[in-house]
Amino acid sequence: MKEKIKAIFVTEQEIPDEYNLAQELNQKEYLSNGKMLSWDGPSHTVYSPICIKTKDGYHRKVIGTYPICTEKEAMESLDAAVAAYDNGRGKWPALSVQDRINCVEHFTHKMIAQKDVVVKLLMWEIGKSFADSVKEFDRTVEYIYATIDALKDIDRQSSRFEIVQNIVAQIRRSPLGVVLCMGPFNYPLNETFTTLIPALIMGNTILFKPPKHGTLLHYPLLEAFKESFPAGVVNTIYGRGNTIIPPLMKTGNINVLTLIGSSKVANELKKLHPKVNRLRAILGLDAKNAAIITAKADLKLAVEEVVLGSLSFNGQRCTALKIIFVHQSIAVEFIKQLNIAIEKLKFGMPWEKGVTLTPLPEPQKPVYLKECIDDAIAHGAKVMNNFGGESFESFVYPAVVYPVNNSMKLYKEEQFGPVIPIVPYVTLEEPINYLIESTHGQQVSIFSNNADEIAALIDQLINQVSRVNINSQCQRGPDVFPFTGRKDSAEGTLSVVDALRSFSIRSLVATKLNDHNKKLINEIISKDTSNFLSTKYIF
Numbered sequence: 001m002k003e004k005i006k007a008i009f010v011t012e013q014e015i016p017d018e019y020n021l022a023q024e025l026n027q028k029e030y031l032s033n034g035k036m037l038s039w040d041g042p043s044h045t046v047y048s049p050i051c052i053k054t055k056d057g058y059h060r061k062v063i064g065t066y067p068i069c070t071e072k073e074a075m076e077s078l079d080a081a082v083a084a085y086d087n088g089r090g091k092w093p094a095l096s097v098q099d100r101i102n103c104v105e106h107f108t109h110k111m112i113a114q115k116d117v118v119v120k121l122l123m124w125e126i127g128k129s130f131a132d133s134v135k136e137f138d139r140t141v142e143y144i145y146a147t148i149d150a151l152k153d154i155d156r157q158s159s160r161f162e163i164v165q166n167i168v169a170q171i172r173r174s175p176l177g178v179v180l181c182m183g184p185f186n187y188p189l190n191e192t193f194t195t196l197i198p199a200l201i202m203g204n205t206i207l208f209k210p211p212k213h214g215t216l217l218h219y220p221l222l223e224a225f226k227e228s229f230p231a232g233v234v235n236t237i238y239g240r241g242n243t244i245i246p247p248l249m250k251t252g253n254i255n256v257l258t259l260i261g262s263s264k265v266a267n268e269l270k271k272l273h274p275k276v277n278r279l280r281a282i283l284g285l286d287a288k289n290a291a292i293i294t295a296k297a298d299l300k301l302a303v304e305e306v307v308l309g310s311l312s313f314n315g316q317r318c319t320a321l322k323i324i325f326v327h328q329s330i331a332v333e334f335i336k337q338l339n340i341a342i343e344k345l346k347f348g349m350p351w352e353k354g355v356t357l358t359p360l361p362e363p364q365k366p367v368y369l370k371e372c373i374d375d376a377i378a379h380g381a382k383v384m385n386n387f388g389g390e391s392f393e394s395f396v397y398p399a400v401v402y403p404v405n406n407s408m409k410l411y412k413e414e415q416f417g418p419v420i421p422i423v424p425y426v427t428l429e430e431p432i433n434y435l436i437e438s439t440h441g442q443q444v445s446i447f448s449n450n451a452d453e454i455a456a457l458i459d460q461l462i463n464q465v466s467r468v469n470i471n472s473q474c475q476r477g478p479d480v481f482p483f484t485g486r487k488d489s490a491e492g493t494l495s496v497v498d499a500l501r502s503f504s505i506r507s508l509v510a511t512k513l514n515d516h517n518k519k520l521i522n523e524i525i526s527k528d529t530s531n532f533l534s535t536k537y538i539f
């Protein structure tokens, strides 16, 4: 098997031309205050998770470099975002909703023109299969258009007056200020844009730090940002997160922190803000979603969904199934069928058709996953599938680990990789207690064909997590559904509509309803002199 895994890595000449990068992408500039500023300081070398076979061994392919800027450049970008917001009086926050939509549409056209290069970089930077990289790009574009439609809806609903207790008011959503936006490496484009775009379109100004893996793919989009928005509205910051982010937070000039990452980092950053009450946080954090497979489940279906849920994109989804509770009476049969399904999964290079399992981007991941497996073995578990946990360079073959118990790392830690811990249980109280005691609270999947059993589980679990999936894997989509979590899994809610709410605040203009005020309001509306107080309707 080791040889088979080794054989997935090819020589430079064996990479199909249509998927190879024409050349290294050495980014020597960044977008700040409406300009592409050049950078000749230190840079970070980007190593792909894809290793190249050479006569001297296997080496992660170097695909480019990006700037390692310092606190100084980050502060200058912050100043630009603060100036562009100008206490809410800047061009962007004061622009009409229709004009902001026009800018975002302009950007999206330019973004679509960069699809090929962005998709290729996505594949090379994080090892996501070509098919999934295309899906990530398309899903992001769809998300932007859905966001525009949702904003039009919100705006139409706000284009009227409400009269209560002889007070007339117009209620709209207003921006919050400067948004610091940081996305994750596993969905570097999609998840970054599901916060950046709603924040932007609501009139906020943006400081945007690309994730550590999945940085270069944003470079081809910087020109589109520059050309589509007024100076200072979108600014990028590059550099070591722990060097450049804390000083930004300490200024107190960040109004919204939006981060898809770890709860530890989010907590540390929030505490640095001098006035926590002025900081809004929209966070997607840790998760360890469980599947509960009862004795009454359709095993074939459960196996199919567990494979999808725990191994799509190598198990590197925040929504992935990361622990599986199986009723003791069916555990052996479940594992047997699971192993057969895993054996059918194709592993290889991301450009191969039908490939599911690909190399992992974080250099330390194979070692960490081995530690988890060894720890489980030391505490009495076994690897149940052939070649489970075998690895070579950046690739790790999925491991089914059983029986897992609460003394093992795999019981509590978010492994974020292709390892499937299986816990046998006797009574449903066991998985329910697991969820109650867990620090995570994103989603759960329950597998059963018995309506009474499902009903009882739903009512027990819906107050532990934010989404209970019946006979299906956990997932974020459809993107119009609320995506959130309890405990250390999230703060705030994202969905196409919820994100627009999250990055804005309801504000109203109100007055006593008398003839004098009626006349004034009518005059403002008929002369069209205010963007806020207006009954204009966007179609």
Ligand code: G3H
Pocket (backbone or CB within 6 Å): 186, 187, 191, 316, 317, 318, 319, 474, 475, 476, 477
């Ligand atoms: O990593 C977390 C993603 O938001 C998961 O999205 O469930 O659609 O794969 P997904």
